Amino acid sequence: xxASIVSLKGVxxxxxxxxxxxxxxxxxRAGEVLCLLGDNGAGKSTLIRLLSGVHQPTSGEILMxxxxxxxxTPREAADRGIATVHQFxxxxxxxxxxRSFFVGVEPTKGWGPFKVFDRKxxxxxxxxxxxxxxxxxxxxxxRLVGGLSGGERQSLAIARAVHFxxxxxxxxxxxxxxxxxxxxxxxxxVNEAKRRGLAVVFITHQVMHAMAVGDHFxxxxxxxxxxxxxxxxxxxxxxxxxxxxxxTMATLEASIEGYMASHDGHPPSPxx
Amino acid sequence: MTDPNPRMxxxxxxxxxxxxxxxxxxxxxxxxxxxxxxxxxxxxxxASWLNVAASLGIIAIPIGLLMIAGELDISIGSMxxxxxxxxxxxxxxxxxxxxxxxxxxxALGAMVGLINGLLVVKTAVPSFIVTLGTLFAVAGLLxxxxxxxxGTTSVKLQAGxxxxxxxxxxxxxxxxxxxxxxxxxxxxxxxxxxxxxYGNWILAMGGDKVSARNAGIPxxxxxxxxxxxxxxxxxxxxxxxxxxYNSAQVSAGQSYIFNAIISVVVGGVLLTGGYGSIFxxxxxxxxxxxxxxxxxxxxxxxxxxxxxxxxxxxVAVLMNNTFRKMALSYAPKKKGAKx
Numbered sequence: 001x002x003a004s005i006v007s008l009k010g011v012x013x014x015x016x017x018x019x020x021x022x023x024x025x026x027x028x029r030a031g032e033v034l035c036l037l038g039d040n041g042a043g044k045s046t047l048i049r050l051l052s053g054v055h056q057p058t059s060g061e062i063l064m065x066x067x068x069x070x071x072x073t074p075r076e077a078a079d080r081g082i083a084t085v086h087q088f089x090x091x092x093x094x095x096x097x098x099r100s101f102f103v104g105v106e107p108t109k110g111w112g113p114f115k116v117f118d119r120k121x122x123x124x125x126x127x128x129x130x131x132x133x134x135x136x137x138x139x140x141x142x143r144l145v146g147g148l149s150g151g152e153r154q155s156l157a158i159a160r161a162v163h164f165x166x167x168x169x170x171x172x173x174x175x176x177x178x179x180x181x182x183x184x185x186x187x188x189x190v191n192e193a194k195r196r197g198l199a200v201v202f203i204t205h206q207v208m209h210a211m212a213v214g215d216h217f218x219x220x221x222x223x224x225x226x227x228x229x230x231x232x233x234x235x236x237x238x239x240x241x242x243x244x245x246x247x248t249m250a251t252l253e254a255s256i257e258g259y260m261a262s263h264d265g266h267p268p269s270p271x272x
Numbered sequence: 273m274t275d276p277n278p279r280m281x282x283x284x285x286x287x288x289x290x291x292x293x294x295x296x297x298x299x300x301x302x303x304x305x306x307x308x309x310x311x312x313x314x315x316x317x318x319a320s321w322l323n324v325a326a327s328l329g330i331i332a333i334p335i336g337l338l339m340i341a342g343e344l345d346i347s348i349g350s351m352x353x354x355x356x357x358x359x360x361x362x363x364x365x366x367x368x369x370x371x372x373x374x375x376x377x378x379a380l381g382a383m384v385g386l387i388n389g390l391l392v393v394k395t396a397v398p399s400f401i402v403t404l405g406t407l408f409a410v411a412g413l414l415x416x417x418x419x420x421x422x423g424t425t426s427v428k429l430q431a432g433x434x435x436x437x438x439x440x441x442x443x444x445x446x447x448x449x450x451x452x453x454x455x456x457x458x459x460x461x462x463x464x465x466x467x468x469x470y471g472n473w474i475l476a477m478g479g480d481k482v483s484a485r486n487a488g489i490p491x492x493x494x495x496x497x498x499x500x501x502x503x504x505x506x507x508x509x510x511x512x513x514x515x516x517y518n519s520a521q522v523s524a525g526q527s528y529i530f531n532a533i534i535s536v537v538v539g540g541v542l543l544t545g546g547y548g549s550i551f552x553x554x555x556x557x558x559x560x561x562x563x564x565x566x567x568x569x570x571x572x573x574x575x576x577x578x579x580x581x582x583x584x585x586x587v588a589v590l591m592n593n594t595f596r597k598m599a600l601s602y603a604p605k606k607k608g609a610k611x
Contacts, residue, residue, distance in 0.1 A: 074486040075485070075486055075488065078486060078488075092475070092476055092479035092480060092483070092546065093479065093546075093600070094475075094479060094542065094546045094547040094596070094599075094600075095472075095475055095476065095479055095546070099472050099475065099476075100476070100479075102472070103472060103473075103476045103483075103484065103487045103489065104473075104476070104484070104487030104488035104489050105487075105488065106469035106472050108468075108469055115468065115469070116463075116467040116468060117467060117468060117469050117471065117472055143602060144599055144600050144602070146600045147599075147600040147601055147602055
């Protein structure tokens with residue numbers, strides 16, 4: 001087992017009087033995919049924000065390569081090699097692939113005040129980086145990011161993070177908005193990133209997707225790690241039950257059936 | 273079907289941000305050429321709309337850059353008269369060298385831009401509101417100070433021959449020298465936006481400011497500099513008008529606010545930021561100036577000009593939306609496949 005790149009030790013986070021995370025202990029290792037599972041509101045997003053430098057823990061510490069670090073800004077997290085890719089991947093829909101790939105680190109050629117953006121180089125590097133992840137349909141770096149499919153955008157964002165030396169890749173629900181084919185695409189890319197020795201934190205509430213790529217699983221329930229296990233230790237049904245808040249899916253289904261029967265088949269009114 | 277190459281190049285042309293504005297300009301030009309007769313396209317006629325386009329264009333370009341970066345500056349409406357009055361008071365009323373007047377006007381523009389930029393960056397109040405505030409504040413300050421200092425709201429300025437030649441000259445008797453300043457400004461900003469890395473920063477900021485900052489772009493600094501540039505450009509137009517017309521008035525700039533925004537939007541810049549081109553803004557400015565001035569060469573009542581501009585704006589926005597969608601949905605054909 002390789003050494004952990006990032007680990008959380010007794011991390012708590014509260015916003016004012018509201019406790020969002022209690023006593024989180026997790027380890028993310030190189031070449032491993034940690035799947036973070038949990039229902040909506042379980043604290044997954046807050047946990048990602050701690051790792052990507054948006055929020056700081058109220059108590060407890062984050063360690064990188066064994067040494068405690070304070071990730072005070074997203075920029076600092078990125079500099080330390082923690083890259084976060086959000087649900088919709090590329091965030092500059094009206095920029096070309098080459099331009100968006102190099103935002104903030106533009107390659108230039110020429111001299112003095114006449115340094116020009118090296119479009120050809122940028123396009124070539126960007127296209128090659130995406131293609132190395134198996135997305136061979138992207139061949140023209142001048143295409144606008146907004147014209148790519150959801151899976152291609154995710155791939156572009158992941159390829160960008162890897163190209164700029166990310167060691168830890170945080171993927172926030174990358175497959176949530178995608179169709180079956182596109183999701184399979186992204187899962188292949190997650191595997192490729194793992195093969196290259198990156199540590200991947202994969203956030204999802206789709207158990208199937210998690211089981212396809214995960215080596216290590218953590219289930220969050222109401223801000224606490226309810227279960228922490230490795231691949232093969234639990235079945236799909238057990239994981240689904242855990243995510244449903246400890247209740248078994250069977251009980252949940254039974255209660256829904258009972259409700260529907262007693263309310264003439266009308267679903268309950270929305271909670272809010 | 274046909275050979276893919278000409279199709280590809282036509283497609284590439286259609287996907288550029290300025291395609292819509294080019295078609296608009298061509299349509300407007302042909303319209304006024306037909307109804308305006310030979311006078312419209314004669315040197316005198318061309319000068320009438322080129323002169324209007326030049327001073328508007330110098331302001332419209334930095335406004336367009338701000339819009340591409342996701343901001344807006346309407347304080348230019350006060351900065352134009354502030355620039356001309358500052359120059360006229362210092363070099364006309366007090367009789368100091370014209371260089372001092374020009375320098376002071378540009379410095380004032382930079383300062384107001386700095387205040388705009390700092391307020392927008394530090395308070396996160398929308399730049400429309402911030403610059404609406406400075407629009408009125410500068411107008412009031414200008415009026416108050418002008419009356420205290422000179423006792424009047426209109427100041428005479430007699431610039432020397434060098435200043436006249438550079439800023440207030442009519443080439444061939446009809447073309448204002450500002451046209452060349454406009455061309456120079458367009459070339460400079462086109463380099464910045466389309467060829468330098470700073471252009472990438474501006475586009476990224478308009479696309480998503482938070483991601484741009486996380487990618488290491490000094491978004492605050494870029495925003496402040498852009499506001500300073502728009503303030504200085506407005507002051508520059510103001511002072512060059514004072515030198516050209518030998519006088520400056522307190523109220524002579526409010527029309528620039530809407531005219532600049534119309535030019536920029538007709539020029540294909542996306543109102544919400546992240547998309548646009550300098551060439552498009554130049555075309556949009558020309559289109560606006562042609563409609564604004566061309567009406568006098570036709571037999572129509574000049575009151576109809578605003579109607580045309582209004583319709584033009586709406587058509588331009590719809591057309592630009594269509595072309596932007598085309599740019600987004602574009603994917604290259606597989607090599608070797610028959611297109």
